[in-house]
Amino acid sequence: MKIKVALIGNPNVGKSLIFNNLTGGRSHIGNWPGKTVEKKEGRCIYNGVEMEIIDLPGVYSLTAQSIDELIARDYIIEEKPDIVIDIADASNLERNLYLTLQLMELEVKLILVLNKMDIAENLGYNIDVEALSKKLGIPIVTTIATEGKGMDELKKIIAESIHREWKAKKISYGREIDELIFKFEKLIAVERQFSTKYPTRWLAIKILERDEDILKKIKKSRNLDEILKNIDESIKVLGDEPDVALAEKRYEWISSILPQVLKGIRPVTLSDMLDKVFLDKHLGIPIFLSLWWSLFRFTYDVSAPLSDLIDIFFNRLGDIVKEYISNEQLASFIADGILGGIGGVLVFLPSILFLFFGLSILEDSGYLARAAFVMDKLMYKLGLNGRSFIPILLGFGCNVPAIMATRTIKNEKDRVLTIVVNPLISCSARLPVYILIGGAVLGEYATAGVYSMYILGIVLAVSMALLFRRIIPFFKSGRTPFIMELPMYAKPILKTTVIHMWERGSLFLRKAGTIIFLGVISVWFLSTHPWGSPIEETYIAILGKILEPLFYPLGFDWRGAVALFFGFIAKEIVVGAFSIFFGFGGEGEEESLKQYIRTHKIFTPLTGYAFMAFTLTYIPCIATLGAIYRETGSWKWVLFTVTYELILAYTVAFTIVTAGHLLGFT
Amino acid sequence: MYMYRPSRIIPLAMLPEGVRGIIVKIIGGRGLVRRLTEMGFTPGIEVTVLKSSFQGPILAMIRGSRIVIGRGVAMKILVEVGG
Ligand SMILES: Nc1nc2c(ncn2[C@@H]2O[C@H](COP(=O)(O)OP(=O)(O)OP(=O)(O)O)[C@@H](O)[C@H]2O)c(=O)[nH]1
Numbered sequence: 078m079k080i081k082v083a084l085i086g087n088p089n090v091g092k093s094l095i096f097n098n099l100t101g102g103r104s105h106i107g108n109w110p111g112k113t114v115e116k117k118e119g120r121c122i123y124n125g126v127e128m129e130i131i132d133l134p135g136v137y138s139l140t141a142q143s144i145d146e147l148i149a150r151d152y153i154i155e156e157k158p159d160i161v162i163d164i165a166d167a168s169n170l171e172r173n174l175y176l177t178l179q180l181m182e183l184e185v186k187l188i189l190v191l192n193k194m195d196i197a198e199n200l201g202y203n204i205d206v207e208a209l210s211k212k213l214g215i216p217i218v219t220t221i222a223t224e225g226k227g228m229d230e231l232k233k234i235i236a237e238s239i240h241r242e243w244k245a246k247k248i249s250y251g252r253e254i255d256e257l258i259f260k261f262e263k264l265i266a267v268e269r270q271f272s273t274k275y276p277t278r279w280l281a282i283k284i285l286e287r288d289e290d291i292l293k294k295i296k297k298s299r300n301l302d303e304i305l306k307n308i309d310e311s312i313k314v315l316g317d318e319p320d321v322a323l324a325e326k327r328y329e330w331i332s333s334i335l336p337q338v339l340k341g342i343r344p345v346t347l348s349d350m351l352d353k354v355f356l357d358k359h360l361g362i363p364i365f366l367s368l369w370w371s372l373f374r375f376t377y378d379v380s381a382p383l384s385d386l387i388d389i390f391f392n393r394l395g396d397i398v399k400e401y402i403s404n405e406q407l408a409s410f411i412a413d414g415i416l417g418g419i420g421g422v423l424v425f426l427p428s429i430l431f432l433f434f435g436l437s438i439l440e441d442s443g444y445l446a447r448a449a450f451v452m453d454k455l456m457y458k459l460g461l462n463g464r465s466f467i468p469i470l471l472g473f474g475c476n477v478p479a480i481m482a483t484r485t486i487k488n489e490k491d492r493v494l495t496i497v498v499n500p501l502i503s504c505s506a507r508l509p510v511y512i513l514i515g516g517a518v519l520g521e522y523a524t525a526g527v528y529s530m531y532i533l534g535i536v537l538a539v540s541m542a543l544l545f546r547r548i549i550p551f552f553k554s555g556r557t558p559f560i561m562e563l564p565m566y567a568k569p570i571l572k573t574t575v576i577h578m579w580e581r582g583s584l585f586l587r588k589a590g591t592i593i594f595l596g597v598i599s600v601w602f603l604s605t606h607p608w609g610s611p612i613e614e615t616y617i618a619i620l621g622k623i624l625e626p627l628f629y630p631l632g633f634d635w636r637g638a639v640a641l642f643f644g645f646i647a648k649e650i651v652v653g654a655f656s657i658f659f660g661f662g663g664e665g666e667e668e669s670l671k672q673y674i675r676t677h678k679i680f681t682p683l684t685g686y687a688f689m690a691f692t693l694t695y696i697p698c699i700a701t702l703g704a705i706y707r708e709t710g711s712w713k714w715v716l717f718t719v720t721y722e723l724i725l726a727y728t729v730a731f732t733i734v735t736a737g738h739l740l741g742f743t
Numbered sequence: 744m745y746m747y748r749p750s751r752i753i754p755l756a757m758l759p760e761g762v763r764g765i766i767v768k769i770i771g772g773r774g775l776v777r778r779l780t781e782m783g784f785t786p787g788i789e790v791t792v793l794k795s796s797f798q799g800p801i802l803a804m805i806r807g808s809r810i811v812i813g814r815g816v817a818m819k820i821l822v823e824v825g826g
């Protein structure tokens with residue numbers, strides 16, 4: 078028999094880490110609220126008992142306001158898992174128990190996990206687990222997910238629960254309210270359509286709270302008139318905000334038991350002190366910018382020598398192939414197409430790994446959430462709020478998860494706006510282009526040039542958001558309130574970081590083996606056929622010459638044009654295409670790709686820079702377009718994004734070239 | 744509740760850094776009030792402003808958790824100080 082086990086809890090309490098521990102899964106871990114935005118399934122076997130574990134997005138209550146919250150709520154309420162594991166942050170019991178009470182009312186088989194026991198201990202808290210378990214009437218397991226502690230106990234208790242029954246305590250809301258609840262309960266209990274599906278007391282409470290979702294369901298009731306009459310009456314007792322009144326009661330109940338189960342008061346923590354600096358009104362933004370600068374500097378500097386090694390390796394291998402394979406076409410396919418083209422992309426594996434290493438550290442340390450605070454003022458000017466800055470930062474890694482992260486944004490218009498500008502945020506796939514072109518033509522300003530692309534990305538995203546708000550009626554909207562819990566700072570965990578790097582690295586390799594491979598091999602084929610003709614007469618040159626006039630004003634020749642053309646599939650192909658065009662040169666000189674681009678004046682510093690900006694802006698890759706479609710549910714927004722980005726890319730590159738000319742650059 | 748204790752009632756946004764207030768009422772749409780209540784902002788509870796900046800968001804400590812609140816929202820949370 079397989080038992081379905083759902084993990085639920087407040088955001089950032091460690092649900093996904095526990096999920097990973099139990100199932101060996103790879104849910105995204107980080108130290109900020111709102112990472113998991115879809116449900117994820119995994120398997121775990123303990124003592125012959127098979128469990129299907131479901132990781133859910135974090136929620137503060139069972140009243141959903143955004144897409145991610147809806148996913149969690151619907152799963153728990155409608156799918157009815159066999160066991161519900163409520164994961165609570167032991168260092169923040171008071172707030173976490175609020176959700177626990179709501180789950181208790183759902184009358185599901187509930188187990189409470191107190192995670193982050195290490196932090197609770199460091200704060201000097203002393204939790205009487207047994208007493209708490211008695212008060213709630215549910216089993217409790219304490220865990221430290223980062224150290225894997227308590228996982229076996231958890232598995233054991235889940236496995237044993239098939240043979241056990243228990244009932245959570247009923248929370249009293251005081252006589253007056255309890256009576257009201259009872260009244261509704263009686264009305265519903267006689268209707269099987271409700272009473273067989275949901276616990277009647279829970280339904281009664283939801284009706285009392287005037288939960289929109291439940292009121293809709295109740296419309297089918299035979300006793301509707303009676304229920305509505307009672308609701309009107311309840312207003313006399315509860316006022317016009319009944320859900321608030323009940324929430325207060327729940328918190329009152331928690332406050333009443335807390336002193337009996339929890340000893341210790343929260344001291345001033347290192348987090349509080351660090352925030353004095355990181356969230357400072359004057360220092361906040363400069364600190365943000367310098368951290369970001371260090372991240373890119375680090376990525377660039379550490380990966381450069383490793384990339385050179387990989388480059389040498391592929392070059393040597395290519396030489397050997399050419400020497401030993403006599404069939405010229407086959408030799409060219411392997412040496413120039415595969416080793417040159419794909420190798421030219423793989424060279425950037427270290428850059429990508431270290432970029433994600435850095436991003437992972439920023440996430441795990443807890444800084445990411447601070448950046449949302451620091452940037453709120455700026456985002457406010459766009460009619461957005463700090464929360465929308467998180468997808469921007471995630472976009473530096475990859476736009477696809479970044480676009481998915483917008484699910485936590487409640488207002489639909491704000492969410493779509495955040496989605497359509499996200500592709501302007503420079504993802505890791507564009508980094509190889511910057512490093513190649515920047516390294517080739519910008520000389521000592523290369524790192525600054527690369528960094529400026531990231532800044533440009535943010536500036537463009539922000540400007541476009543502002544523009545769209547102004548001119549597109551759809552985006553006119555009120556303000557979404559900004560409320561976000563700030564996690565404590567934490568020491569990044571090497572294992573999490575390495576897993577994150579590995580995940581992204583293997584994703585990159587998989588991409589290199591599939592979509593990039595196809596793109597690069599197409600470029601190779603088109604640039605070597607008709608076989609034997611000089612490159613200017615190959616198919617690709619014919620295509621390039623058609624595109625060239627379009628790019629002439631920007632100073633890109635046909636090779637740049639073709640590279641961009643294929644880069645639509647995946648931006649790494651731009652680099653792959655260049656390695657094919659220039660990598661083998663054929664002149665027998667031992668010069669690197671960068672040197673070739675420089676010495677043969679493929680790009681001047683000015684046109685090179687414009688090319689980088691064009692690559693940044695011009696079109697989202699196929700995967701990102703797919704994500705835009707999935708998350709907005711409409712091709713309209715996909716088309717919109719492609720169109721505005723193409724126009725914008727051209728405008729930006731043209732402006733750079735024109736301004737450069739005026740300033741005397743060539 | 745605040746009738747017999749002479750003191751000032753101001754929006755949380757106006758509370759200076761490091762100062763404590765007692766929540767009196769949240770004014771605003773249903774969704775907002777509900778979300779804040781769920782996160783522990785209930786009347787009678789003490790809230791401390793840890794970080795505040797001119798026109799920016801504030802960082803508040805409530806029931807042991809640290810919550811960032813946009814200025815707009817912070818204007819809608821009324822707290823009682825002094826007294
Ligand atoms: N010190 C400590 N940190 C923990 C523990 N469990 C989880 N964490 C950290 O807490 C953070 C959040 O963990 P996740 O598993 O991503 O949390 P989540 O509940 O899935 O979060 P959302 O998906 O955003 O709702 C990570 O930085 C973890 O490393 C623990 O027992 N002790």
Ligand SMILES: [Mg+2]
Pocket residue numbers: 092093094104105112113133134135
């Ligand atoms: Mg998660």
